[in-house]
Amino acid sequence: NAGVTQTPKFRVLKTGQSMTLLCAQDMNHEYMYWYRQDPGMGLRLIHYSVGEGTTAKGEVPDGYNVSRLKKQNFLLGLESAAPSQTSVYFCASSRGQGVIGELFFGEGSRLTVL
């Protein structure tokens, strides 16, 4: 069972470069999320989606864009990477409205911006 798959798992960028992180889930979940994890700060929500074609801002959305063209995929884009975006990025998914609880996480994508 694949669950939530993130690609790539590691990436090094130079300041100003762009990139896209891909998240794919095979559980037919309605909701998907992108979090970033930084030491001493836990996980902070960047953007989320409550269904195909919808996206919304989380706690720390600046410098990121997202798209959910297909229900199973949630893309996180960095248009002009900055060193402050060096982090570990986690994608997660969960079932939809009326179901509270478990988020299923990918294994993370470690991004370094030089």
Next chain:
Amino acid sequence: AQSVTQPDIHITVSEGASLELRCNYSYGATPYLFWYVQSPGQGLQLLLKYFSGDTLVQGIKGFEAEFKRSQSSFNLRKPSVHWSDAAEYFCAVGRSGGYNKLIFGAGTRLAVHP
């Protein structure tokens, strides 16, 4: 605004000893509370959750947590720690109608000595 505080950044225990990880939350109504565990290089996995009812909840891997409304706490416990429990533990809070967006604490890193 919701918030979660985990006062202990690092905890070290001996194998076989008991464990308690602290979590305090700030939320106006009855919160939905979660504990997640992150093993090195992995994504987060749900240990247990509290929505309502019995304030002592059981989770996987022998963990339990107790909700204390008067103290705004949701502490995680285990009677006897195993070396495989070494990981980082995150407390999180959510709410009804919140699209399962969770607010995470900064995490507590647990080390287990043989």
